[in-house]
Amino acid sequence: MLSCDASRAFPANLGITGEVISTPGHSEDSVSLVLDSGEAVVGDLYPIAQVPLYDNPVLTETWQNLPAHHLETICYAHSLSDDISSTLSFK
Known part of the structure; x- marks a missing residue:
């Protein structure tokens, strides 16, 4: 198992500059790949436009x-x- 704290080394070995971060919201163990180039693959994290629908403080x-x-x-x-x-504003 790879911890998020040590997650830069694994993608670097594959030529990817980025890290894996914890992104709970869909589930408590959800993670996302965040690239240094400004993109993130967030997997099953609910889209930002749907955040207000869930009333989930962890997701928010x-x-x-x-x-x-x-x-x-x-x-x-x-x-x-x-x-x-352009989309990161919700209440």
């Missing part, structure tokens, strides 16, 4: 923490990608 906190990674594009497993700079 995950989305509030993602901008700290300087992301531009979010790629979902079951949806199209989003430009995070």
Whole structure:
């Protein structure tokens, strides 16, 4: 098992510059691959437009923490990608 804290080395061995981060919300053990180039593959994390529908504080906190990674594009497993700079505002 690979911890998120040590997750830069594994993708680097594959020529990928990025890290795996914890992104709970869909499930408590959800993770996402965040690339240094500004993209993130968030898997089953609910799209940002759906966050208010779930009334889930963990999901909301995950989305509030993602901008700290300087992301531009979010790629979902079951949806199209989003430009995070124009969509990261919800209440």
